[in-house]
Amino acid sequence: xxxxxxxxxxxxxxxxxxxxxxxxxxxxxxxxxxxxxxxxxxxxxxxxxxxxxxxxxxxxxxxxxxxxxxxxxxxxxxxxxxxxxxxxxxxxxxxxxxxxxxxxxxxxxxxxxxxxxxxxxxxxxxxxxxxxxxxxxxxxxxxxxxxxxxxxxxxxxxxxxxxxxxxxxxxxxxxxxxxxxxxxxxxxxxxxxxxxxxxxxxxxxxxxxxxxxxxxxxxxxxxxxxxxxxxxxxxxxxxxxxxxxxxxxxxxxxxxxxxxxxxxxxxxxxxxxxxxxxxxxxxxxxxxxxxxxxxxxxxxxxxxxxxxx
Amino acid sequence: xxxxxxxxxxxxxxxxxxxxxxxxxxxxxxxxxxxxxxxxxxxxxxxxxxxxxxxxxxxxxxxxxxxxxxxxxxxxxxxxxxxxxxxxxxxxxxxxxxxxxxxxxxxxxxxxxxxxxxxxxxxxxxxxxxxxxxxxxxxxxxxxxxxxxxxxxxxxxxxxxxxxxxxxxxxxxxxxxxxxxxxxxxxxxxxxxxxxxxxxxxxxxxxxxxxxxxxxxxxxxxxxxxxxxxxxxxxxxxxxxxxxxxxxxxxxxxxxxxxxxxxxxxxxxxxxxxxxxxxxxxxxxxxxxxxxxxxxxxxxxxxxxxxxx
Numbered sequence: 001x002x003x004x005x006x007x008x009x010x011x012x013x014x015x016x017x018x019x020x021x022x023x024x025x026x027x028x029x030x031x032x033x034x035x036x037x038x039x040x041x042x043x044x045x046x047x048x049x050x051x052x053x054x055x056x057x058x059x060x061x062x063x064x065x066x067x068x069x070x071x072x073x074x075x076x077x078x079x080x081x082x083x084x085x086x087x088x089x090x091x092x093x094x095x096x097x098x099x100x101x102x103x104x105x106x107x108x109x110x111x112x113x114x115x116x117x118x119x120x121x122x123x124x125x126x127x128x129x130x131x132x133x134x135x136x137x138x139x140x141x142x143x144x145x146x147x148x149x150x151x152x153x154x155x156x157x158x159x160x161x162x163x164x165x166x167x168x169x170x171x172x173x174x175x176x177x178x179x180x181x182x183x184x185x186x187x188x189x190x191x192x193x194x195x196x197x198x199x200x201x202x203x204x205x206x207x208x209x210x211x212x213x214x215x216x217x218x219x220x221x222x223x224x225x226x227x228x229x230x231x232x233x234x235x236x237x238x239x240x241x242x243x244x245x246x247x248x249x250x251x252x253x254x255x256x257x258x259x260x261x262x263x264x265x266x267x268x269x270x271x272x273x274x275x276x277x278x279x280x281x282x283x284x285x286x287x288x289x290x291x292x293x294x295x296x297x298x299x300x301x302x303x304x305x306x307x308x309x
Numbered sequence: 310x311x312x313x314x315x316x317x318x319x320x321x322x323x324x325x326x327x328x329x330x331x332x333x334x335x336x337x338x339x340x341x342x343x344x345x346x347x348x349x350x351x352x353x354x355x356x357x358x359x360x361x362x363x364x365x366x367x368x369x370x371x372x373x374x375x376x377x378x379x380x381x382x383x384x385x386x387x388x389x390x391x392x393x394x395x396x397x398x399x400x401x402x403x404x405x406x407x408x409x410x411x412x413x414x415x416x417x418x419x420x421x422x423x424x425x426x427x428x429x430x431x432x433x434x435x436x437x438x439x440x441x442x443x444x445x446x447x448x449x450x451x452x453x454x455x456x457x458x459x460x461x462x463x464x465x466x467x468x469x470x471x472x473x474x475x476x477x478x479x480x481x482x483x484x485x486x487x488x489x490x491x492x493x494x495x496x497x498x499x500x501x502x503x504x505x506x507x508x509x510x511x512x513x514x515x516x517x518x519x520x521x522x523x524x525x526x527x528x529x530x531x532x533x534x535x536x537x538x539x540x541x542x543x544x545x546x547x548x549x550x551x552x553x554x555x556x557x558x559x560x561x562x563x564x565x566x567x568x569x570x571x572x573x574x575x576x577x578x579x580x581x582x583x584x585x586x587x588x589x590x591x592x593x594x595x596x597x598x599x600x601x602x603x604x605x606x607x608x609x610x611x612x613x614x615x616x617x618x
Contacts, residue, residue, distance in 0.1 A: 113534055115534055117535070118513075119527070120527055120530045120531040120533075120534045120535060121526070121527070121530045122533055122534065150490075150526065165520070165523045166523060166526040166530065167522045167523050167526065168489065168490075168522040168523075168525055168526050169522060171489050171490065172485070172489070172522060175484045175485070175488045175489055176481070176484070179484045179488055180477065180480050180481070180484055181459075181477075181480065204427075208557075208560070209518045209519035209521070210518035210553065210556035210557035210560055211474070211557045211560070212518070212521060212553065212557070213476045213477040213478060213481060213550070213553065213554065213557070214474045214475060214476050214477075216477055217430070217459065217475040217476065217477050218428070218429055218430070221429045221430045221431045221475065222426075222429040224429075224431055225422055225424055225429045225431065226426070226429060241522070244519065244521065244522065245522065247519035248517075248519035248520045248521070248522070248523055251517070251519055251520070
């Protein structure tokens with residue numbers, strides 16, 4: 001017989017995911033919505049949005065809830081602060097913050113900050129993916145690429161987040177393809193991806209990152225002089241920005257370092273293709289699964305068996 | 310006694326400038342407006358807009374008109390095509406195209422295209438600035454930086470445009486500071502420029518172009534972790550993009566090459582400061598003056614003295 005043990009929530013800027021799980025980690029129910037932090041205020045606040053989902057899935061009134069992501073930001077629900085690099089993955093759950101005056105036990109996981117004057121950086125949510133991907137192990141060594149709106153490149157040494165860097169790849173792709181002169185070149189692009197154009201652009205940008213904004217302009221001037229499809233233009237913009245990111249992310253990889261790619265869906269395919277083009281072997285982990293796994297690791301540590309009310 | 314000899318027009322995407330000049334080059338009248346190519350259709354077309362300005366300044370009915378810029382694009386007034394690199398500066402005026410069925414003699418100067426499959430590029434307007442800056446001389450050798458919405462870096466060898474590259478610096482600065490998460494960091498920035506923040510960002514981006522989009526994110530994360538002024542954030546975005554451009558533009562400079570900066574106003578000050586930060590000596594030419602000078606060189610060659618009707 002199934003018994004709900006905890007609720008896990010990944011609460012981002014523009015998305016919301018929730019799972020109800022048994023202690024074994026078996027998922028009993030799952031919810032996904034667009035009720036991210038930016039939308040929550042209009043919807044009655046964090047507590048109301050969470051409760052509406054708990055009601056739908058019939059979560060027991062005493063199930064505790066563990067949350068990661070922007071809900072812990074200053075402008076979120078309850079500020080969960082930042083761990084400081086170097087940060088052990090195990091310290092993530094040790095520093096979970098309880099939401100005060102809540103109807104049940106709700107803990108929000110902290111983010112990680114790199115307080116270095118020349119390399120200031122922050123993450124919130126990705127640390128939980130790392131926990132899910134690598135567990136609490138103290139022997140993990142890896143360079144981890146986590147692509148997205150703001151891609152993170154993380155250096156793990158002996159189970160600690162030693163340092164990391166954020167690249168604005170996804171957000172730049174969005175504004176450059178929609179809001180610049182290149183929008184004319186990509187107008188009407190369909191979903192058919194031009195793999196060759198993408199891979200050529202990755203290779204060029206990674207080889208000559210200083211030419212990045214010149215390579216972007218080629219998308220327009222190449223079409224003016226030689227014609228070409230909108231889908232190839234879109235693939236070139238994507239490839240240029242991902243190639244630029246890889247050139248930067250790999251700066252911190254020592255020769256022989258394993259690169260782990262944590263991604264899912266379309267981004268997974270694109271980054272796999274990009275690493276392949278550069279002949280860089282990777283270990284692949286599905287991003288869709290590791291958030292829940294990280295939240296589960298936290299839940300089991302925060303509420304040990306037998307300790308449940 | 311003054312005698313109007315020709316009219317010169319710089320007709321860009323979003324701006325219009327016109328001069329009435331004597332054969333000596335002395336300017337008799339000048340007009341500036343926002344009636345660029347994008348606005349012309351609404352205003353009755355190119356001929357009507359030009360005539361309205363000629364009427365205001367009382368240009369003689371037989372004054373010929375020489376035009377450079379986007380008026381010569383396919384979507385402009387009369388297509389003036391492209392010269393091909395390597396293109397001698399003197400060929401610009403040899404390939405001027407007459408506007409058909411016009412009420413007076415109107416010639417539009419061609420742009421320059423670099424038909425190289427891996428480095429396709431186009432310019433339209435900048436070639437006339439080069440003509441103004443360097444004349445018809447066949448001995449000119451220079452690396453020329455022409456900053457703007459789409460900055461051009463031009464390699465001149467023996468009076469020929471041997472090759473060039475466009476960097477989307479200005480346009481990217483605009484969309485990144487207005488349309489991305491960095492817009493929060495620069496909100497309320499006043500006009501007071503933070504020169505130190507700008508120069509530091511130039512230096513970092515030029516030294517590590519692969520980190521460009523990471524350095525951009527620092528604008529946000531630095532403010533989250535350490536605070537800081539909006540004006541410093543804006544200066545960092547500008548410095549990062551200009552530093553990235555300089556790293557790319559200088560790739561084609563041989564050691565000992567002179568760099569010539571053709572710029573005016575605020576961009577001139579920024580790029581001067583950036584080159585200075587990198588200890589790169591430059592020769593400075595005022596962009597505001599060279600367009601008219603280039604158009605004058607063309608006018609005098611197209612309509613030699615004594616040949617006027």
